[in-house]
Amino acid sequence: MDIDIGFVAITAVTLACIYGTLAIGVSITWSSLGLINMSYGFTFATAGYGAWLVSEYISSLGPVVILGGILTGALVGVLVCAVAFIPIHDKPNFTVRGLIASLALSLIGTQALLYFFGPQSKTLPPLFGDWELELGEVVLTADKGGAILTSILMLTLALWWLRSSRRGLEIRAMMMNPHAASLVGIGVRRTGFYVMALTGGLAGLASVLLSQTYFVSPFSGVTPLIKGLSVALCGGLGSVGGAMIAAVMIGVNEALTADILGGQYILITQFLLIILVLIIRPRGIAGILDKQREA
C-alpha cells in the first residue's frame, strides 16, 4: 500500500479549510441564534450564482469574483434571517419551526434558481491564476493554494472581528446566553442580522472556493450543507475550536479514503467516523450541554 503523503496532506488541508469555513458558519448560527440553518445549501448555491454573474458581467478577476460571492452570500443570509428568524424566534417551539422554515426557504430558493438559471451547471473562471509551487515532492497547485490561503485569511479576519469588535462582543454574548444578552441591551434581532450576514458571507466564500469541485448548479448546495452540518455536529454545535478540529479530522479522513479506498467510500467512512465520535461524545468533540448553555 503506497500512500502519496504529500497529495493526501495538501488535499486534507484544503478540505479542512473549506469545511472549517462552512462548519464555523453553521456552528455560530446555532449557538447565537439557536437556529439550525438548513438553508445553508441554498445560500451556498446562490452565492455561486452571484459570483458567476459577477464574473460574466463585471469582471473575471479572482478577488472581485470572490467578493461577489461573499456579498451575495451575506445578502442571502440577511434574507434568511428576516424570513426564518425574526418572525418566530420568540414564539413557542422555535427550534423545530426555525429548522422547518429554513428548509422551506431552501426548497423555494433552489427551485427558484432552477427556474431562473436552468439545470445546466455553470463554471467560474480560475480564481487564483495558473501557477504551481513545488515543496520538495509535493506540488501545490494554484486552486488549492489559493483556497487554503483565502480561507485561512478570511477565517482569521472573521474570527478577529468576532474577538475584537463591539459587534463581535455582542455576538459572543449571545452565544453564551441569549437571554442575559437581551437583558443587558443587546438587540436580539439586530445581532441576528450581523450573525447571518457573517455566516452567509462565509458560506459564499466556501461556495466560490469549492466551485471548481462542485460547479455552480441549483442543487450544488446539498452536499456542502451536509458536510458543513456533519462537521459542525462532529465538532460540537456552538464551538469554533471544535469545528476546526472536526474539519481537520474529516478532511484527513476524506483525503485518506479517497487515496486508499476510492472516492465512492468517502461518505461511508465519514459517516462511520461521525457516529463513532458521537457515540463517545454525544455532544461532539467540544460541544457543551444544553443545560450549561441555558444556565
Added chain:
Amino acid sequence: MANLWKNPVANWSIKGEADNVPTIPWTSPLKPWIETTKAKQKLYKVGRLRYYYKFPGHGARTWHRWRYPFTRRRILNIRGEYNAKSLRREKTILDRRPVYWMLSFIAMVIAPLLMPGGLESTLLNAGAVFFIYAAINLCWTLVIGTAGIFSLASMAIVGAGAYGAAYLSLTYGLPWWSLPMVGSVIGLVFGILIALPATRLEGFYYALLTLGLVELCRVYVIQSRTFGSATGGVYGADSYLPDGISEISGLTISYYVCFAVMLAVLFMFRFIQGKRLGRILRMAPEKREAFAEATGVNFRWARIQVFIITSVVLGALGGVYASHFHGASPSLFSMDSVLLGLAMLVIGGIGRSEGAVFGTLVVVMIDKVFIDWGPLRLILIGVIMLSVVLFLKGGVFGIKQQFRAWRNKKKSENRSTRAEKGGEMLPEEATETHDKDQIFLRRFDKMQRDYLKTLVSEEVIEEHRRSPLGQHSEALERLLNYFRRQPQSDKYALEAIEPFKSYRIIAMSGQRGVPPRVVEDKIYKSESEALHAVFVRRVQDLMES
C-alpha cells in the same frame, strides 16, 4: 343670572333666609354613569362561544350507544344530558373526528367513480401515490410527533426496503406478495441500526445524523452498479397487477390496493396511539423526559420500540412501493423527497394522523396534478410550508386550538383594561368577595362620588357657611344627603362641651361600647360654625377619595 338658585321658601319671609343664592350650573347625575359604562377602548368581537349541535334523544333507546364489538370502547363519544329549560333529553357528540374520518373514507372509496373523463388516469395515479405517501407519513409523524425522535431517515428506510425488495425480486424472481415481507425484514435491520445512536443523541444531533444517512444512501445508490448507476434505479420487480389488464382497470385496482395499505397503517397508528405505548410517549414529550423518568416511565425503551415498529412498517411500505412502481429509483433518497415529506407533515400538523393525511393530499395534488407548472409547483409547496410554519403553531389542524388560545388572550386583555382602582374592585379581588352586592355597591359609590366632586365649588361652601341648616340649593342638598347616608364608622359628629357655647368635632367608632374619638382640639364657639367645619372636612375627604 343662570347660576342663581331661587329659594322657594323665601316668600314666607323666614328670618335669615336669602331670596336667592349664587350656585353652580346644573349637571346631570346620569353623566358619570354613561361615561363609566361606555367602553373606553375599541372592543372587537372575537368569535363565538363553543357550539354543539344537540341531537334529540330517543325515548326507547335513551342510554344506547354504539360500541366496538367485544370491547367496552365507544365508537362515538356521546354525552347525554337533560335540557334544563325544555326538560328534554339531548345528545351531544363531543368528538366528531370519527364522523369526519368515515365521511372522507366514503369519499375516497367512491372517488374513482366520479372522476372527470380526461383526467382519470392522472387522478387515479395521484390517488395511489397519495395513499402510499400518506401511509409513509403516518409512520413518520408517529416517530417525530408521538415519539419525539427527530428522524429524517424515514424515506431512507422506505428506499432501502424498496431497493432490497426490487433487487431480490429481479434477481431471484420473488413473487409480489413476498416483497412487503422482505421489505419489513430490511426495515427491521435498518431500524435497529439507526435506533442505536438514538439512545445517546437527542434532538438535532439526531436530525442531522439521519440527514447524513439519507445522503449516504443516495450517493451509494447512485454510484453502485448493482443498484443501477447506469439505468437510474432498479426496475422490473414483480407487480401485484395481473398481466394483460387494461390501463384504467389496472390504475383502479392499484388505487384500491394503496387505499387498503393506508387503512392498515392508519389502524397501526391508532393502535400505537391508543394503547399503553402511546400513553407512555405522550407522558414524555420533548424537554419533559426527566419528569417522565421520575414518575417511572422508561421513555427510551418506548421510543426505541416505536422506532423499530415503524421501521418495520416503513420497510414493508418500501416493498409495496417496489411492487407498485415495479422498482425503485434514487429520487427516494434525494433531499427534495425528504423536504416534500416534511412539508406534508408540517402542513397538516406534526403528530396527528389527520394532519399527515391532509398534508399529503395537499402536496401530492399540487405535485402530481399541476405537472405542467414545472418548478413553480415546488415553489408553491415551499411557500405553503413556510407560511404554515411562520403563522401556525400546529399546522392546519391546530388552527382551531390556536384560535381559541388567541381569543382567550384577547378576552383577558379586555378584562384587564376594564379594571380601575378606586371604589371598583380589581378582578381578582372581585372573584374573592363572597357578597357580590359589594362589587356593585362600590361601583355605584365610585360613580356617585365622581358626580358629587363636580358639585363642590366656592359658591356651595359659601352657601353652607351662611346657613348650615335650612333650605339649600340642589348642589348643596345632594352633597349633604350623600354625607348623611355614610355608615357610622368614622362618621364625624359634634360634641357639645357646653351647650350653645363650645363644641368640638369627634368621630364615631361605629361599634357598640367603643367611645368616639376626638378628631381635633379646636373648640368652636357656635353650633353653625362647628357644623360648617364638619362639612368642610367631609368635602375634603370626598375630594381626596
